[in-house]
Amino acid sequence: MRWEGNEQSENVEDRRGSGGGGGFPIGGRGIGLGTVAVAVVAGLIFGVNPLTILGLLSGGAPTEVVQQQQGPAQAPPADDREAAFVSTVLRNTEQVWGQVFQANGASYQQPRLVLYRGVTPTACGAGQSAMGPFYCPGDKKIYIDLGFFDTLKQQLGAPGEFARAYVIAHEVAHHVQDQLGVTGRVDALRGRVSQSQQNELSVRVELQADCFSGVWAHHSQQSKQWLEPGDIESAMNAAAKIGDDALQRSAGRAVVPDSFTHGSSAQRQRWFAAGYKTGSIEACDTFGASRL
Structure with a gap:
């Protein structure tokens, strides 16, 4: 991916030099480490904000969280290559x-992206690096601990810069869903449907985010011509590695489709490819699709 020298976003906030803190005051009750572990497994690295999953597990929507006071937003150092990559993709x-x-006659509100280490306060609760990258609708921010990219390569077997770009694009896609009203409509169903129906809704949300990632890749390549041979394949490989079935198998567990919250490897690849092939958000109607 030939990204060096391209314009970088000014919407990147670097908190890596500051301390974190806070707990998980979600759904009006404290969340213990056991429940957090369940949420992390259910989150399976990508997709629905693990903090949202914690809200589902505790039986309610996240309560308003009072964040710690932060200093002025700080930009990443100019010589930080990983941060420059993230800023360029963003x-x-x-x-x-x-x-x-x-x-489509609308105005896009740009999200902010926060780089942090370990733990950081968010409008959705305390974010932890063990959760992987996530998007918080409460403050319209994407949170990434850059150490996750090492996990992506070494533990998940998904190397390559465009695999990393896919991660960023996927979280941005959740912001797009929030702007389009998808997030609000799905959240409105929380507590009104069964657990299996919640899982199915989560899968459709995640597959749409994968498709939106493909839409971004389509238009990005048309305008920049910056992809190199193997880049799309690296994104497709990442989508396969974090399919629910692949992760259940790698954990030595039986594959249980009813427990899926993000979709199978084949589904994630198919919907990313649909977005990339068409470049159309209309092609990403996972909620109206009879076959995922």
């Missing part, structure tokens, strides 16, 4: 989604 998502929204 800037391109801003450009692509800004154009897509404008073409």
